Amino acid sequence: MVRDLKRPLKLSIKTLILSLFIFAILGTFIGSIGSLFSSMIVSKNTLEDNYLIENRYYAQKLATTTDALFINMFKSLTMETKKEIYLTSEPNAIQKELVQTLASTSFFNSIYYLDQTGHIIASAPEMGLAGTKISRIGAKEALDRKVPLISKPYVGVTKNLILLVSVPVFDHNGVYKGFIGGTIYLHEENSLKKVLGQHPKHGNNSYVFVVDSEGNIIYHPEKSRINDNVIENKVVQKALKGQSGYEETVNTRGISMLAGYASTSSSSKWGIVSQTPKDAVIKPAIDMAKQVSIIAIPFMIFVFLLSLFMLKKIVNPIRNLAI
Numbered sequence: 508m509v510r511d512l513k514r515p516l517k518l519s520i521k522t523l524i525l526s527l528f529i530f531a532i533l534g535t536f537i538g539s540i541g542s543l544f545s546s547m548i549v550s551k552n553t554l555e556d557n558y559l560i561e562n563r564y565y566a567q568k569l570a571t572t573t574d575a576l577f578i579n580m581f582k583s584l585t586m587e588t589k590k591e592i593y594l595t596s597e598p599n600a601i602q603k604e605l606v607q608t609l610a611s612t613s614f615f616n617s618i619y620y621l622d623q624t625g626h627i628i629a630s631a632p633e634m635g636l637a638g639t640k641i642s643r644i645g646a647k648e649a650l651d652r653k654v655p656l657i658s659k660p661y662v663g664v665t666k667n668l669i670l671l672v673s674v675p676v677f678d679h680n681g682v683y684k685g686f687i688g689g690t691i692y693l694h695e696e697n698s699l700k701k702v703l704g705q706h707p708k709h710g711n712n713s714y715v716f717v718v719d720s721e722g723n724i725i726y727h728p729e730k731s732r733i734n735d736n737v738i739e740n741k742v743v744q745k746a747l748k749g750q751s752g753y754e755e756t757v758n759t760r761g762i763s764m765l766a767g768y769a770s771t772s773s774s775s776k777w778g779i780v781s782q783t784p785k786d787a788v789i790k791p792a793i794d795m796a797k798q799v800s801i802i803a804i805p806f807m808i809f810v811f812l813l814s815l816f817m818l819k820k821i822v823n824p825i826r827n828l829a830i
Contacts, residue, residue, distance in 0.1 A: 551788060551789060554788045555755070555765055555785070555788050558713075558765045558783045558788060559753040559754070559755070559765050559766075559767060560753065560767075561767070562713070562753055562765060562766060562767030562781040562782055562783060563751065563752060563753040563767030563768070563769070563781075564767065565715070565767060565781040566715070566746075566751070566767040566768050566769040566779045566780060566781040567751055567767075567769040569702070569703060569715060569769070569779050569781065570751075570769040570770060570771045570772075570777075570779050572702055573699075573702060573703070573717070573771050573777070573779065574771050574772055576614075576698060576699075576702055577657060577672065577771075579614070580614045580615075580672050580689060580698075581655050581672070581674060583608075583612055583614060583689075584655075584672065584673070584674040584687050584688075584689055585655070585674050587604075587608055587674075587687050588674050588675070588676045588677075588687055590604065592604050593620060593676050593684065593685075593687070594676075594678050594684060596622070596628060598628050598629050598637055599629075601620055601628055601629040602629035602630070602631065602633065602637075605618050605619065605620065605629055605630060605631035606631040606632070606633075608631070609631040609632070613698055613701075614672075614689055614691075614698050615672070615689035615690055615691060615698070616667075616669075616690055616691060616692040616695060616697055617630060617631065617632060617634070617665070617689075617690045617692075618630065618631050618687065618688065618689045618690070619631070619636070619687075619688055619690075620676075620685060620686075620687050620688075621641060621646060621649075621650070621685045621686055621687075621688060622684065622685040623650070623683050623684055623685045624640070625640050625641050625642065625646065625647075625650055626638060626639065626640050626641070627639050627640075627641060628685070634665060636664060639664065641664060643661055643662070643663055643664065644658070644659070644661045645658030645659070645661045645663070645669070645670075645671035645673075645688075646671065646673075646688070649671065649673040649675075649686050649688065650685075650686070653675045653683050653686075654675065655673065655674045655675070656672075656673060657670060657671070657672050658670055658671040658672075658673070659719050659720070659721065659723065660693060660719060660723055660725055660733075660734055663690060667690075667692045667693075667694065667695070668692070668693045668694055668733065668734055669690045669691060669692055669693060670690070670691040670693065670699075670725060671688050671689075671690055672688065672689045672690075672691070673686045673687065673688040673689075674686060674687055693725055693726070693733050693734070694730050694733060699717070699725070699726050700726065703715050703717060703726050703779075704728065711783055711784075711787040711788075712783065712784050712787050713781065713782065713783040713784075713787070714727075714728045714781075714782065715728075715779065715780065715781045715782075716728075716732070716779075716780055717777055717778070717779050717780075718737060718738075718743055718746070718747070718777060718778045718780075719777055720747060720776045720777065721736070721738065722736050722737055722738025722739075722740075722743055722744075722747065722778075723735070723736050724736075724737060725777070735759075737758075737759050739759060740756070740758060740759055740780075741756055742754065742756050742766045742768045742780055742782075743768075743778050743780065745768060746768040746769060746770045746778030746779065746780060747770065747776065747778045748770075749770050749776070750768070750770070751768065751769040751770065752767070752768060753765075753766060753767040753768070754766060755785065756782075758782075762784060763784070763785040763786075764782040764783065764784060764785065765782060765783045765784075765785055765788065766780055766781070766782035766783075767780070767781045767782070768780045768781075
């Protein structure tokens with residue numbers, strides 16, 4: 508009967524020690540999980556901040572580079588307008604000159620000379636358009652304004668969606684003779700794409716797009732998006748107001764983006780947006796948590812089993828003393 512009275516004491520000591528041990532292990536495990544999630548959140552927030560800052564910097568850099576590109580385009584065409592040959596109105600000679608000019612630069616997909624009446628005198632490459640009167644919006648604007656300018660996107664006589672970079676031609680008396688225009692085919696390989704097409708974070712689905720002053724896309728890595736109007740995008744609106752900055756935004760397709768934006772200071776005000784999908788930031792944080800878990804969880808199981816083994820070695824003597 509004495510042995511029956513002592514048995515509850517033996518069980519209660521063992522249960523108490525095991526309970527304390529399990530509580531300590533679970534507390535440690537829960538604390539580790541909490542630290543893991545906390546680290547993941549901090550990592551995600553840090554990555555988001557880094558992407559926002561980097562995208563702003565990259566957008567500003569591209570705005571400066573784009574301005575320089577068009578300054579050089581204007582310089583190239585301005586030098587061309589100084590040549591006497593454009594005052595002769597000899598189509599064959601002018602056509603040969605345009606061929607040489609186009610071959611000497613990588614700025615344009617084509618180049619042509621239009622007289623003051625709106626008729627094409629010559630073009631390079633030769634497209635059989637000599638004598639054709641052009642009434643497209645870009646050419647008409649150049650004829651009307653008679654100043655160097657960059658057109659809005661429009662469909663040219665070649666059926667390509669183009670930007671027209673034009674510089675007026677005047678004779679020695681200041682009489683307007685027409686303009687020399689260089690075209691950029693927006694759906695084909697062009698000088699803009701060479702400048703804007705390589706994002707340093709391309710592996711994370713980061714990309715750049717450019718809009719004209721009305722919010723029409725003039726460059727996008729997805730060609731199908733070119734000429735789409737995205738003026739409703741808040742980041743685009745800020746860029747077109749001349750602002751520079753960064754923020755998390757939702758694009759016109761409902762995708763959360765970490766965007767940096769800036770604007771060009773050229774004669775044609777454009778907005779440049781460099782952005783990264785938010786999902787691209789969350790994934791590395793989750794991957795980091797998985798890697799830590801792969802290392803931490805087996806280690807904790809090992810510690811638990813080792814501690815349980817050692818605990819039994821300690822409990823048995825205590826239990827024997829209690830008998």
